[in-house]
Amino acid sequence: MHCLFLLGSSRRDGNTERLARVAASSLPANAVHEWLRLDDHPLPEFVDVRHGEGFGPLGATARTLADATLACTDLVFAAPTYWYTVPASTKRYLDHWSHWMRVPELDFKARMAKKTLWVITVNSDDLGAPSTSSDPLLATMRMTADYLSMKVGGVLVGHANRPGDVEQDHVALEQAKSFFGAK
Numbered sequence: 001m002h003c004l005f006l007l008g009s010s011r012r013d014g015n016t017e018r019l020a021r022v023a024a025s026s027l028p029a030n031a032v033h034e035w036l037r038l039d040d041h042p043l044p045e046f047v048d049v050r051h052g053e054g055f056g057p058l059g060a061t062a063r064t065l066a067d068a069t070l071a072c073t074d075l076v077f078a079a080p081t082y083w084y085t086v087p088a089s090t091k092r093y094l095d096h097w098s099h100w101m102r103v104p105e106l107d108f109k110a111r112m113a114k115k116t117l118w119v120i121t122v123n124s125d126d127l128g129a130p131s132t133s134s135d136p137l138l139a140t141m142r143m144t145a146d147y148l149s150m151k152v153g154g155v156l157v158g159h160a161n162r163p164g165d166v167e168q169d170h171v172a173l174e175q176a177k178s179f180f181g182a183k
């Protein structure tokens with residue numbers, strides 16, 4: 001198992017990252033962990049040239065992210081809920097898939113179809129109350145996985161606002177402790 005964690009928060013050591021690190025502790029001992037903070041690898045603005053001149057070669061950042069994406073067996077989106085969906089860095093990364101899918105030598109679609117997608121998110125809905133704020137994010141992720149024939153391994157939703165608040169979300173923390181173990 002080779003797990004790529006894509007950190008989408010715009011702040012370091014936030015709630016989503018903390019929850020993801022707890023979840024990572026449930027990975028098999030021989031699993032490879034790789035962590036990429038998307039803000040450390042800023043992709044250029046995505047431009048849709050599908051029906052014009054077509055896409056050129058991948059730039060250096062895109063190449064780094066595409067190589068890491070294609071090398072993993074399990075792709076973990078650790079993305080806080082921003083406006084009910086994924087943060088801009090995560091969305092931009094997904095937009096670039098529309099480029100990578102059209103680079104024949106990457107064989108992107110066929111290789112992605114062999115991978116498992118996992119989602120870890122945190123929203124600021126009240127602890128213990130019904131929570132719907134991440135529903136659009138989860139739908140985006142599930143439909144994206146479905147589009148690329150990827151399996152969805154699991155979904156973990158925490159509730160927290162200020163950094164560290166997630167330590168109070170005992171339900172999410174318990175789920176995190178066996179998140180990958182349940183695979």
Ligand SMILES: Cc1cc2nc3c(=O)[nH]c(=O)nc-3n(C[C@H](O)[C@H](O)[C@H](O)COP(=O)(O)O)c2cc1C
Nearest residue numbers: 009014015016080082083084123124125133160161
């Ligand atoms: C730009 C922005 C948008 C947000 N939108 C939502 C939202 O739609 N629903 C929600 O419950 N919380 C929302 N939040 C709160 C975050 O989800 C919450 O603070 C979370 O703990 C942040 O995760 P992080 O600590 O990993 O960055 C938003 C926060 C920011 C900064």
